[in-house]
Amino acid sequence: MSRALPQTDTQDPPAGSCTESPMQRERAVTIYERSQAGRRAAVFPKAGVPEPPLEELIPASLLRTEPADLPEVSEPEIVRHYNRVSRRNFDLDSGFYPLGSCTMKHNPRINERVAALPGHARLHPAQRDRRAQGALELMWNLERSLAEICGLPHVSLQPSAGSHGELAGLLLTRAYHRANGEEEQRRRVLTPDTAHGTNPASVTMAGYEVVKVATAADGGVDLDDLRAKADEETAALMLTNPNTLGLFDSNIAEITRVVREAGGTLYYDGANLNAIMGKVRPGDMGFDIVHVNLHKSFSQPHGGGGPGAGPIAVSERIEPFLPVPRVERVESGNGAGPRFGLSDDHPSSIGRLRGFQGNFGVFVRSYAYILSLGGDGLQEASETAVLNANYLLARMREGRAGRHLPLAFERTPLHEFVLSGKPAKQALGAKALDIAKRLLDHGMHPPTIYFPLLVDEAMMIEPTETETKESLDGFVAAIDSILTEAEEDPEILTGAPYTTPVRRLDEVAATRDPVLRQPSGRPAP
Amino acid sequence: MTRYTSATDRDREQMLATIGVGSVEELFADVPDDLRLSRPLQLDDGLSETEVYERLRGLAARNADAESELCFLGGGMYDHYVPAIVDAITSRSEFLTPYTPYQPEISQGGLQTMFEFQTAMSELTALPVSSAGLYEGPSSVASAGYMAIAAAGRRRFVVSAGMHPHSRQTLATYSQGYRADVATVPLVDGVTDLGALADALDQDTAAVMVQNPNYLGAIEDLAPLAAAAHDVGALLIVSCDPISLGVLRPPGEAGADIAVGEGQPLGGRLDYGGPSFGFFCAREEHMRRMPGRISGETTDVDGRRGFVLALQTREQHIRREKATHNICTAQALNALGGMIYLSWLGKRGLVELGTLLARRTAFARERLAAVAGVTPLNDAPVLREFAIAVDAPADAVLDHCADRGIAAGIPLGPDYREHPDGLLVAITERRSAAEIERLAEALEEAIAVTGALGGRAEGERVGSR
Numbered sequence: 001m002s003r004a005l006p007q008t009d010t011q012d013p014p015a016g017s018c019t020e021s022p023m024q025r026e027r028a029v030t031i032y033e034r035s036q037a038g039r040r041a042a043v044f045p046k047a048g049v050p051e052p053p054l055e056e057l058i059p060a061s062l063l064r065t066e067p068a069d070l071p072e073v074s075e076p077e078i079v080r081h082y083n084r085v086s087r088r089n090f091d092l093d094s095g096f097y098p099l100g101s102c103t104m105k106h107n108p109r110i111n112e113r114v115a116a117l118p119g120h121a122r123l124h125p126a127q128r129d130r131r132a133q134g135a136l137e138l139m140w141n142l143e144r145s146l147a148e149i150c151g152l153p154h155v156s157l158q159p160s161a162g163s164h165g166e167l168a169g170l171l172l173t174r175a176y177h178r179a180n181g182e183e184e185q186r187r188r189v190l191t192p193d194t195a196h197g198t199n200p201a202s203v204t205m206a207g208y209e210v211v212k213v214a215t216a217a218d219g220g221v222d223l224d225d226l227r228a229k230a231d232e233e234t235a236a237l238m239l240t241n242p243n244t245l246g247l248f249d250s251n252i253a254e255i256t257r258v259v260r261e262a263g264g265t266l267y268y269d270g271a272n273l274n275a276i277m278g279k280v281r282p283g284d285m286g287f288d289i290v291h292v293n294l295h296k297s298f299s300q301p302h303g304g305g306g307p308g309a310g311p312i313a314v315s316e317r318i319e320p321f322l323p324v325p326r327v328e329r330v331e332s333g334n335g336a337g338p339r340f341g342l343s344d345d346h347p348s349s350i351g352r353l354r355g356f357q358g359n360f361g362v363f364v365r366s367y368a369y370i371l372s373l374g375g376d377g378l379q380e381a382s383e384t385a386v387l388n389a390n391y392l393l394a395r396m397r398e399g400r401a402g403r404h405l406p407l408a409f410e411r412t413p414l415h416e417f418v419l420s421g422k423p424a425k426q427a428l429g430a431k432a433l434d435i436a437k438r439l440l441d442h443g444m445h446p447p448t449i450y451f452p453l454l455v456d457e458a459m460m461i462e463p464t465e466t467e468t469k470e471s472l473d474g475f476v477a478a479i480d481s482i483l484t485e486a487e488e489d490p491e492i493l494t495g496a497p498y499t500t501p502v503r504r505l506d507e508v509a510a511t512r513d514p515v516l517r518q519p520s521g522r523p524a525p
Numbered sequence: 526m527t528r529y530t531s532a533t534d535r536d537r538e539q540m541l542a543t544i545g546v547g548s549v550e551e552l553f554a555d556v557p558d559d560l561r562l563s564r565p566l567q568l569d570d571g572l573s574e575t576e577v578y579e580r581l582r583g584l585a586a587r588n589a590d591a592e593s594e595l596c597f598l599g600g601g602m603y604d605h606y607v608p609a610i611v612d613a614i615t616s617r618s619e620f621l622t623p624y625t626p627y628q629p630e631i632s633q634g635g636l637q638t639m640f641e642f643q644t645a646m647s648e649l650t651a652l653p654v655s656s657a658g659l660y661e662g663p664s665s666v667a668s669a670g671y672m673a674i675a676a677a678g679r680r681r682f683v684v685s686a687g688m689h690p691h692s693r694q695t696l697a698t699y700s701q702g703y704r705a706d707v708a709t710v711p712l713v714d715g716v717t718d719l720g721a722l723a724d725a726l727d728q729d730t731a732a733v734m735v736q737n738p739n740y741l742g743a744i745e746d747l748a749p750l751a752a753a754a755h756d757v758g759a760l761l762i763v764s765c766d767p768i769s770l771g772v773l774r775p776p777g778e779a780g781a782d783i784a785v786g787e788g789q790p791l792g793g794r795l796d797y798g799g800p801s802f803g804f805f806c807a808r809e810e811h812m813r814r815m816p817g818r819i820s821g822e823t824t825d826v827d828g829r830r831g832f833v834l835a836l837q838t839r840e841q842h843i844r845r846e847k848a849t850h851n852i853c854t855a856q857a858l859n860a861l862g863g864m865i866y867l868s869w870l871g872k873r874g875l876v877e878l879g880t881l882l883a884r885r886t887a888f889a890r891e892r893l894a895a896v897a898g899v900t901p902l903n904d905a906p907v908l909r910e911f912a913i914a915v916d917a918p919a920d921a922v923l924d925h926c927a928d929r930g931i932a933a934g935i936p937l938g939p940d941y942r943e944h945p946d947g948l949l950v951a952i953t954e955r956r957s958a959a960e961i962e963r964l965a966e967a968l969e970e971a972i973a974v975t976g977a978l979g980g981r982a983e984g985e986r987v988g989s990r
């Protein structure tokens with residue numbers, strides 16, 4: 001099958017055919033398959049103490065009889081292996097990554113440098129407070145910065161990710177209602193049908209029932225449906241604004257008022273905070289609890305699936321229940337500077353959500369980011385993110401994209417927007433999945449697809465503020481080229497991608513007959 | 526300050542013209558005026574890169590880190606040497622900057638290393654299925670509890686007092702949500718009291734939870750604990766130190782149903798507590814209930830070997846309120862660091878490291894026991910950490926040692942009232958015999974000075990906290 005493949009700047013196109021690209025000729029080999037008995041990398045210091053047999057120190061019945069089967073490889077092999085394996089990833093530093101709801105903005109390297117300072121990287125978490133004053137001051141300053149950005153007075157940095165922050169917020173909600181004698185009565189949490197999947201999953205984990213609130217024709221919360229469902233059984237409303245369609249809900253004050261009057265708490269999913277920094281604050285919209293994804297708006301690298309951090313900012317009525325330990329600042333009376341400490345002494349607290357103080361290394365990076373931008377820089381970042389999204393949308397309204405991939409809800413979005421691929425599917429037989437896979441051949445990461453669920457063939461596009469106009473134009477050109485192919489020969493798309501290290505994978509088999517680890521002693525292929 | 530954006534004035538003009546608006550402000554028209562922030566954010570002005578570096582360097586300099594003092598602190602995170610290749614590989618853009626591998630065709634690097642990690646963790650724990658990692662240790666214990674509730678259809682846990690206090694506290698927090706009861710079983714002679722455990726078990730018990738080595742450093746005999754749990758149809762959940770699994774009987778072999786733990790010891794930075802990673806391994810029957818991403822091997826349309834996120838029907842983005850857990854972003858890069866470290870250790874290195882730790886730790890316990898005013902809290906076998914009582918107020922002893930550049934240990938009093946002046950002392954391959962000697966001398970001096978100054982009589986000490 002002869003195919004004209006697009007020229008891209010990151011992939012070598014095969015010479016006019018579907019023959020294997022160099023990446024594809026290199027088959028996947030695991031570190032286990034490179035193992036040869038007798039090879040090694042690690043060398044340890046001499047014990048320098050008496051060396052009795054292990055059995056004299058620990059009873060044999062408690063000891064392992066067969067060593068764990070770890071790979072036996074030399075250091076050069078380890079470096080070469082992971083270097084080669086790494087090249088089978090696409091990454092943000094290599095190209096456009098408009099993955100909706102994920103805020104794939106540039107990861108500044110100064111943040112990595114300061115996180116690696118020994119005073120941060122080699123600071124033991126059980127260090128006494130008086131000998132970790134710099135770390136505690138950093139945490140305090142980050143808390144204050146996030147409080148200002150969110151418009152809420154109190155912060156806990158402890159949650160490890162957005163999902164962890166959601167669980168924290170729901171446990172805070174439970175503690176709040178318990179204190180009011182309403183824990184058993186308030187057992188339902190309202191979430192819009194456009195919510196991130198973590199929201200309903202967190203609701204279940206926190207022992208609550210999900211009640212879905214419908215979306216109105218304009219893409220916002222259906223107020224009538226909300227009024228009908230907010231009642232004395234409502235524990236909380238979980239909402240993101242701008243929502244997962246990228247639309248700011250103008251009725252937000254009324255939404256939060258309805259839930260507050262019904263007695264529920266207001267939870268703001270901060271996944272989309274990058275749209276509004278310095279423009280409007282969740283606290284001012286009426287929310288009680290906000291989680292902030294430091295790996296989205298505050299530039300922590302995503303690491304292929306973490307680490308992140310999901311600090312929460314809360315209102316006065318929620319404050320007594322915040323997780324412990326909490327960072328405290330004590331003014332010294334003697335003219336010296338303030339002292340910082342960790343305190344467990346909060347009897348109404350929900351308790352701990354994890355070990356030690358949280359993902360401190362992430363706090364360092366995000367604090368460095370906030371210091372770099374300052375208040376006006378954060379505002380400028382949000383404004384540019386919104387400008388970039390709207391520019392990209394305007395370009396996507398032109399020509400083929402405009403015909404085949406219309407905006408799902410006809411309103412001005414903020415930092416991201418959702419297109420419907422339904423016309424493309426009906427007219428060209430090109431599903432959102434096919435378009436996404438063909439984008440891979442153009443050296444771009446596809447948008448989030450099939451989310452939010454209420455849009456047919458959804459494509460959720462978030463360019464972020466750190467992309468240039470040229471890169472946005474490049475995406476438009478790639479989409480146009482893909483739709484042109486679809487018009488001429490739809491099979492090109494259904495066969496895509498062609499140039500990636502592997503092509504479409506059998507995901508059904510991977511779940512039906514799962515192979516989740518390598519059998520021991522597997523011979524090299 | 527404009528930073529990391531590249532839109533010039535000319536770009537902005539062109540972009541606004543294309544959009545058909547006069548200003549960026551018009552794009553925010555849906556935000557009601559009365560809700561807008563009508564003033565600038567009250568944050569400092571942006572700084573240049575060199576200023577940011579100096580500011581952060583100044584803060585870092587006010588921390589006593591393990592580079593600048595002798596660190597005998599452990600309690601779940603340890604000052605192991607992190608080989609240079611870990612940082613070199615994990616700082617590559619290809620690993621550092623992608624999102625979760627939702628597009629497998631361009632995420633084979635991440636998916637393959639997850640698969641390698643799963644294989645290694647499964648080997649270490651001797652349990653057949655491993656996820657690709659959770660947030661960290663204590664929340665992994667709480668997540669194991671959540672799964673045990675689903676597996677056993679019961680809502681009660683029996684937890685050893687040897688479980689890390691942070692794990693027990695985290696479990697208590699999560700239990701408010703999933704409505705579980707938690708009973709705690711005491712230690713006797715440093716290890717979980719088997720008799721008390723048997724008494725605490727009943728037909729409502731979903732799981733028994735223990736840590737190995739336990740928080741006081743003692744090695745538990747898991748097999749009878751597993752038998753006791755299984756007798757009432759409960760699961761055994763073991764939180765384990767991955768380094769210990771080079772030499773200790775693995776939990777899967779001793780009868781555990783789930784093994785979880787803190788991944789920091791595997792080549793992770795101390796980072797004042799995170800980010801690290803948690804691991805989660807279980808018996809096969811729990812595969813479709815497990816929390817966290819899991820990579821699975823498959824083939825592409827041309828028959829090439831490849832990897833994908835498997836069993837996604839457990840997960841929040843597919844199953845929403847019916848998901849088995851809410852976890853999404855976890856700690857993929859840290860888990861990769863753990864896998865690189867395990868490759869560096871290799872099959873023999875992990876055993877050698879465990880053996881080295883056991884010998885140095887035994888030596889250190891014996892040496893400190895010879896110090897006037899130091900008593901080991903128990904005689905149980907230990908691997909990398911041990912508990913002592915000092916004959917002086919623990920806080921004063923620690924302060925005295927700190928002033929001599931030694932972080933001597935973690936005080937046990939706040940979590941174990943029966944050991945008001947207990948200290949937990951950890952040894953790694955970085956702590957030489959000479960450094961252990963320095964610790965012994967510092968403790969001796971500290972106890973002599975603060976014990977005398979403290980002037981508390983023996984009878985007063987107990988119960989005064």
